[in-house]
Amino acid sequence: MVLTDPTNLRIPGPTPVPPQVVEAMSRPIIPHRSAEFAEMFEGLLAAMKRIFNTKDDVYVVAGTGSTGWEASIVNTLSPGDTVIAAVNGNFGVRFCAVAEKFDLNVVRLDFEWGQPVAPDIVAQALKDHPEAKMVQLVHNETSTGVLNPMQQLGEVIRAHGALFVADSVSGAAGAPVYMDDWQCDIVFTGSQKAFMCPPGLSIMGLGERVWDKTAGAGYHRFLLDFDRIRESARGGSTPSTAPVTLLFGLKAACDMIEAEGLEALYARHTRLGEHTRAGLRKLGLELVAAEGYASPTVTVAWTPEGITAGQIQQALIDRHGIYIATGQAHMADRAIRIGHMGWTAEPELDRTLEALDDVLERIPAAVG
Ligand code: PLP
Secondary structure, rough: OOOHHHHEEOOOOOOOEEEEEEHHHHHOOOOOHHEEEHHHHHHHHHHHHHHHHOOOOEEEEOOOHHHHHHHHHHOOOOOOOOOOOEEEOOHHHHHHHHHHHHHOOEEEEEEOEOOOOOHHHHHHHHHHHOOEEEEEEEEEEOOOOOOOOOHHHHHHHHHHHEEEEEEEOOOOEEOOOOOOOOOOOOOOOOOOOOOOOOOOEEEEEOOOHHHHHHHHHOOOOOOOOOHHHHHHHHHHOOOOOHHHHHHHHHHHHHHHHHOOHHEEEEHHHHHHHHHHHHHHHOOOOOOOOOOOEEEEEEEEEEOOOOOOOOHHHHHHHHHOOOOOOOOOHHOOOOOOEEOOOOOOOHHHHHHHHHHHHHHHHHHHHOOO
């Protein structure tokens, strides 16, 4: 499959990369231990702090979204520690699998997919497990299109004292991240979603309580060692050779984000979410996310009876050159997922919605 128009990439990440970012990435490589690099890198980390709304530090290392899962575990916990995982979608499930690999005692709280994580259930779990060292949850569940109530969750978690770790891989830079207001200790994301860059960078906001934990954490670590990452960043660089090209791209993306303005950026994503949901409803599709908790970056809808997500996906590719995502796990065949984050606007979403209308009319005829 060849995407003739980059904006026809309508999966919830990786997302289309704007020309400004492409141009920044075509700059000649500079040494990663140079004043020029340090200036760019320090500017990038400062911009990240503003985007994460934190007075604490944000670091950028080579990696992907999942890097944040592993890094938050190996830097703050020890084997056998209890971690509460609030699961309301497939990325919550994936965190549990990572935590189990690291021999953590995982207390899994399951919520219906499409519903938000309920703060009172998390509060009760923390009462039942005073030994819990961490609560992990997904800010923006990419498998269901649900945005979790972070402010309320932060309040109950901080009352207990466990570290609050938020996976904002498909949220940050599209949905607001108020790391300090939410009392989050770690918020992480990747470069390839609302940050409009190619995959390859992990972005991690680390609150001050994290630094009390690193010395006692019982895992070997090297590439993802927070202390080494902080030490290098203080000197304007990264512990290993920096992914210079991607960092140029991410800096250009942050410049675009800040030129738009964070409030305007959040408002645009809210509008794009509303626009997509209204369009899907008009086509008669039922949305997965509960009313009031819909994501501004990704929308997930159930497929019509008798039509699989794979059929819709293939027909959109074949007839329109548009690529959307199918559902995940038990929803794989039954749901479609449309990304509307980063470098995107209403007219592109309209093209997808019109194309969807076209293929939905044809598929039943095709299957007879
Ligand atoms: N968490 C969430 C919410 C995601 O959406 C994703 C990827 O889509 C990940 C984690 C994993 O990120 P990556 O595949 O970049 O490691």
